[in-house]
Structures are given as structure tokens and as C-alpha cells.
Amino acid sequence: MKNKLSFATRKHDLETMAEHPLDLLVIGGGITGAGIALDAQTRGLQTGLIEMRDFASGTSSRSTKLVHGGLRYLKQLAFHEVAEVGTERAIVYENAPHVTTPLKMMLPFYQGGTLGKFTTAAALDVYDRLAHVKKSERKFMLDKQASLQREPYLKAAGLKGTGVYVEYRTDDARLVMEVVKRAHQEGTLLANYVKAIDLIYNSKGQVAGAKVRDQISGEEITIYAKRVVNAAGPWVDTIREMDGSNKGKHLHLTKGVHLVVDNSKFPVKNAIFFDTPFNDKRMMFVIPREGKTYFGTTDTTWTKDPAEPTVTPKDVHYILEAVNKMFDIEPLHFADVESAWSGVRPLIQEEGKDPSEISRKDEIFHSESGLYSIAGGKLTGYRKMAEKIVNQVAKDIAQTYGDYHYVETQTLHLPLSGADQSGSQGFKEFFEPAVERGVAAGLDHEAAEKLVHRYGRNVEQLYNFLAEYPTDSRLEPVDYAQLYYGLEYEMVVHPIDYLLRRSSQLLFNFSHVMEVKDQIIAEMADYFDWDEKTENQMVHELQQQIELRQAFKEKVI
Numbered sequence: 001m002k003n004k005l006s007f008a009t010r011k012h013d014l015e016t017m018a019e020h021p022l023d024l025l026v027i028g029g030g031i032t033g034a035g036i037a038l039d040a041q042t043r044g045l046q047t048g049l050i051e052m053r054d055f056a057s058g059t060s061s062r063s064t065k066l067v068h069g070g071l072r073y074l075k076q077l078a079f080h081e082v083a084e085v086g087t088e089r090a091i092v093y094e095n096a097p098h099v100t101t102p103l104k105m106m107l108p109f110y111q112g113g114t115l116g117k118f119t120t121a122a123a124l125d126v127y128d129r130l131a132h133v134k135k136s137e138r139k140f141m142l143d144k145q146a147s148l149q150r151e152p153y154l155k156a157a158g159l160k161g162t163g164v165y166v167e168y169r170t171d172d173a174r175l176v177m178e179v180v181k182r183a184h185q186e187g188t189l190l191a192n193y194v195k196a197i198d199l200i201y202n203s204k205g206q207v208a209g210a211k212v213r214d215q216i217s218g219e220e221i222t223i224y225a226k227r228v229v230n231a232a233g234p235w236v237d238t239i240r241e242m243d244g245s246n247k248g249k250h251l252h253l254t255k256g257v258h259l260v261v262d263n264s265k266f267p268v269k270n271a272i273f274f275d276t277p278f279n280d281k282r283m284m285f286v287i288p289r290e291g292k293t294y295f296g297t298t299d300t301t302w303t304k305d306p307a308e309p310t311v312t313p314k315d316v317h318y319i320l321e322a323v324n325k326m327f328d329i330e331p332l333h334f335a336d337v338e339s340a341w342s343g344v345r346p347l348i349q350e351e352g353k354d355p356s357e358i359s360r361k362d363e364i365f366h367s368e369s370g371l372y373s374i375a376g377g378k379l380t381g382y383r384k385m386a387e388k389i390v391n392q393v394a395k396d397i398a399q400t401y402g403d404y405h406y407v408e409t410q411t412l413h414l415p416l417s418g419a420d421q422s423g424s425q426g427f428k429e430f431f432e433p434a435v436e437r438g439v440a441a442g443l444d445h446e447a448a449e450k451l452v453h454r455y456g457r458n459v460e461q462l463y464n465f466l467a468e469y470p471t472d473s474r475l476e477p478v479d480y481a482q483l484y485y486g487l488e489y490e491m492v493v494h495p496i497d498y499l500l501r502r503s504s505q506l507l508f509n510f511s512h513v514m515e516v517k518d519q520i521i522a523e524m525a526d527y528f529d530w531d532e533k534t535e536n537q538m539v540h541e542l543q544q545q546i547e548l549r550q551a552f553k554e555k556v557i
């Protein structure tokens with residue numbers, strides 16, 4: 001039962017939360033909330049987590065998908081943040097090596113640019129040292145010729161050289177899922193599609209839980225908890241509003257858009273971090289992945305609903321112009337964009353600063369009513385953020401209630417789901433034999449490699465589904481195994497949960513989604529026994545998500 005995370009466990013966990021008061025209720029199932037739930041649960045606090053849509057459906061599936069220290073924040077002299085987040089990179093990697101891959105990032109510098117050879121070398125040295133990067137992985141510098149040899153598509157005119165340093169590529173939504181699953185294994189009660197609609201208070205005016213709505217059944221329940229943490233990302237202030245404590249510092253949301261094209265159209269082999277050619281002090285990433293290249297981002301203030309920030313023709317034009325100017329490639333056009341995504345950064349407002357200059361630092365707010373809120377920060381620093389806030393919450397509970405003794409964080413060497421204690425070295429040894437088992441189970445080599453990377457040691461459960469694959473299935477084996485693993489072990493409830501967040505196919509294999517979407521919906525309709533109305537709603541939701549990634553093409557500016 002503990003391993004499974006499904007619609008059935010969701011029902012069970014919701015009922016348990018309604019019947020038994022929790023030590024801690026976490027609102028929000030992005031990386032911040034998931035990390036807090038795991039940290040608190042492993043310190044012996046009975047924790048429950050609710051997410052109003054799907055896990056990672058907010059900002060945590062819409063990032064640049066890097067576990068990185070934030071090199072550019074060195075420009076803001078944010079040494080402490082860079083050191084803290086930079087150090088976390090290797091920890092995240094060792095605890096989840098299947099979903100985090102080291103990546104050599106190229107940082108080109110040009111004639112007349114803000115950085116030259118010595119400043120780039122010095123900045124990368126500082127970065128390596130602050131982040132305690134192993135000697136063997138520290139930065140190295142390349143001259144112009146060696147840079148072009150390594151990456152022939154860099155713009156040659158004016159190029160002086162590049163610095164090469166280590167970052168990590170991840171799949172943000174899957175990282176959240178691996179944290180969520182580990183938290184569940186440890187005993188956290190979990191439910192997606194459950195929204196906090198109000199906070200409840202005891203007779204002393206202290207927060208004592210939340211009234212929540214099951215977004216699927218429409219039922220409302222009350223969950224009691226000794227403490228409540230608001231980890232609602234871009235909605236943190238909405239929850240503070242409910243608490244009457246949205247005073248002083250508040251959130252400033254900025255939108256970031258990424259585009260995906262086929263790697264044959266933008267055939268870089270390396271990840272690259274470059275200055276935009278617009279004198280706007282901004283930088284962009286270009287990252288090859290799974291036969292595609294993705295790149296971005298924009299950084300503009302967003303004041304509308306954070307749920308589905310748009311991808312506008314202006315955003316697309318800005319990003320395409322930047323890469324067309326900075327790379328020696330056949331110019332990319334709107335029609336080349338296969339997919340796109342847009343997310344909002346929940347930053348903490350600092351008066352008089354441009355979006356790009358606002359610090360990415362995290363902050364904790366503790367209201368008079370006892371509500372804890374946490375905002376800002378980065379995906380990369382989630383474990384440390386969780387540790388900091390749970391230190392406060394656990395001390396608070398230990399001081400107030402006699403039945404709990406304070407325990408320090410347990411997550412430093414805690415493998416996430418799909419990993420084990422053997423870390424990156426153990427994963428390297430696991431990899432090839434696991435791929436071979438996948439091939440023996442009927443997958444082609446490339447598909448097996450993808451699955452082992454995506455699911456780590458949990459891939460064995462997918463192979464179990466392959467072994468049961470019905471010959472008359474409407475799905476291909478690889479989709480069958482992933483969908484059923486998602487339904488039984490990753491609480492897939494809507495088709496979009498599977499197609500977008502569990503398997504990233506809507507981002508990196510858009511044409512495949514168009515081929516299989518009807519079959520996926522039909523399979524899920526059978527599995528859940530949906531009525532016609534529900535099935536139509538699911539079709540509509542998926543269609544909206546498809547259009548969001550394509551609509552800008554119709555309005556060329």
C-alpha cells in the first residue's frame with residue numbers, strides 16, 4: 001500500500017486527514033511543499049499535503065529545468081545564496097541521480113560584452129568555490145578556436161572564448177514527483193486536486209487547519225493540524241490574504257517563457273548560457289534534450305491569474321531574435337516552434353527593482369495567527385528551504401506540545417524515490433543492466449534508456465506492467481507501462497497529468513501526443529469509468545493545453 005500512490009490512496013489519505021488531526025498541513029504540491037512534507041515527515045511529524053490541481057502543475061513544471069546555483073546572481077553580489085544553492089546541486093544529484101544529470105555549460109564571451117576572459121574566469125572560479133565543486137569538475141577556459149570546435153553553432157563574429165563549468169539538467173515535474181513519492185513512503189498523507197478554500201482558527205485565534213474542497217467530487221472537508229504551512233508558490237499571497245496577514249513584503253510575479261524546436265533545426269550539442277544581444281542585461285539558456293533543443297527565457301512582470309500564463313507572439317519573437325542573432329544557424333521562425341511553456345516566478349517584492357534584478361532569495365513569513373508561509377527561492381534549493389522552515393515549525397510544535405521532541409533534518413543523505421543510498425556511482429552501475437532488462441522485456445534500446453533515466457530504480461515496476469501488456473491493448477507497450485505506472489504509483493488523475501508532467505511528452509514529443517492522445521483518453525475513461533461529461537471535460541482540458549503551446553503561431557507580429 002505504501003508504495004502505491006493512486007486515486008485509491010488519494011481517497012484513503014483524504015479520509016484519514018478528515019478523521020485524524022495532523023501535526024502539519026502543507027498547502028501546495030510544488031517542489032517547496034513536497035520538500036517540506038518530506039522533511040517534516042522524516043522528523044516524526046505526521047504531515048498531510050494538499051495540491052489544488054496536479055502535483056507540480058504550478059511553477060515547478062515550468063522552470064528552465066536546471067539544478068543550478070544561479071551564476072548570474074553573482075552580478076548582484078548574492079554570495080550567500082549562490083553558495084547555499086550551489087552546494088545543494090551536488091546533494092540533489094546524489095539523492096536523485098536518475099532525474100539529475102551533470103551537464104557542461106558553455107559561457108561564451110564576446111568583443112565589447114560585459115564579461116571578458118579574466119572576468120569570466122574569475123566569476124566561474126568564485127562560483128566553483130562557493131558551490132564546493134570537486135576539483136575534477138571545476139571550470140576550464142577555451143579560446144575562440146577551441147570554443148568553435150566544441151560548439152560550431154556559436155556565433156563566430158566577435159567571439160573571444162568561452163568558460164565551461166558544471167551544472168545539472170533535471171526534469172522539474174519528475175523531481176517533484178520523486179520527492180512526493182518518497183514523502184508518501186515515509187507516511188505523508190497526500191492528495192492532488194484538493195484546494196484549501198479557507199483557514200480555520202482555534203478559540204485563541206491561532207490557525208488550526210483548513211477547510212478544503214475536493215475538486216473532483218466537490219465535497220468539502222475540514223482538516224485539523226497543529227501547524228499549517230503555506231507553500232502555494234505564486235498563490236502564497238492569496239493564502240496570506242485568507243489569513244488577513246498579507247502585509248509588508250509581498251509577491252511580485254514575473255513570467256518566463258521557453259520554446260522547443262527540433263534539434264535538427266538548432267543542432268547544438270552543448271548547453272549554453274549567453275548574454276542576449278539586446279543590452280537588457282539578460283541572459284538565456286540553450287539546452288539540448290531528447291532530440292530537441294529548448295531555450296529561454298523571458299522575464300516580464302505578470303499581474304494576471306498565475307494558473308496558465310500565456311505564450312504571446314511578443315515572447316516568442318524576443319526569444320527567437322536572441323538565438324537567431326547569437327548563433328550561426330538557419331534563422332528559426334515561429335513555424336519551427338514545436339512546443340512551449342510559460343511559468344511565473346514567485347519573487348519577493350523589493351521596491352524600485354527591475355524584474356531581472358529582484359533577488360531569488362527565499363523568505364519565511366510567520367503571521368500573528370501562527371500561519372507559516374514560504375516564498376521565493378529556487379527548485380535547486382528546495383531541500384534547504386524545507387529544512388529552514390521545518391526547523392521553525394518543529395521547534396514550535398515541540399515547545400507547544402509535550403508529545404513531540406525536536407529532531408534535526410534527516411534529508412541530507414535521503415535518497416528520493418527511484419534512487420537508493422548508492423548515489424550517482426550506484427546509479428551508473430545500475431544503468432546498463434537495467435536497460436538490458438528493458439530490452440529483454442520488449443523495448444528498443446533507446447526507449448529503455450529513456451525509461452531508466454526517467455524512473456530510476458522504479459523502472460522495475462514499469463517492466464512489471466510490460467510483462468502484463470495485453471496483446472489487444474490500444475496503446476503501444478511503452479505508453480502502456482508509463483500510463484499504468486502513473487495511474488497506480490504517481491496519482492495520475494487527468495490525461496494532462498500523464499502527458500505533460502509525468503512523461504513531458506507534450507513538451508518534448510509533441511507529435512507523439514497528437515498521435516496517442518485519443519487512445520490515452522479512452523484508456524483512462526475505461527480505467528476510471530468516466531461518464532460522457534467527465535470525458536468531454538478531459539478532452540477539452542487537453543485541447544486547451546495543446547493550443548496554449550501553438551496559439552501564438554496564428555498571430556505573427
Ligand SMILES: Cc1cc2nc3c(=O)[nH]c(=O)nc-3n(C[C@H](O)[C@H](O)[C@H](O)COP(=O)(O)OP(=O)(O)OC[C@H]3O[C@@H](n4cnc5c(N)ncnc54)[C@H](O)[C@@H]3O)c2cc1C
Pocket residue numbers: 027028029030031032033050051052053054055056057058059060061062063064065066067068194195196197231232233234235254255256257297343344345346375376377378379380381
Ligand atoms: C521561467 C522560470 C525558470 C526557472 N528556472 C529554474 C531553474 O532552472 N532552476 C531552479 O532551481 N529554479 C528555477 N526556477 C524557479 C523555480 O521553478 C521555483 O522557485 C519553484 O518551482 C517554486 O516552487 P513552489 O513549490 O514554491 O511553487 P509552485 O510550483 O507554483 O507550487 C505551488 C503549488 O501550490 C498550489 N496551490 C496554490 N494555492 C493552493 C490552494 N489554495 N490549495 C492547494 N494548493 C494550492 C498550486 O497549484 C501549485 O502547484 C524558475 C522559475 C521560472 C518561472
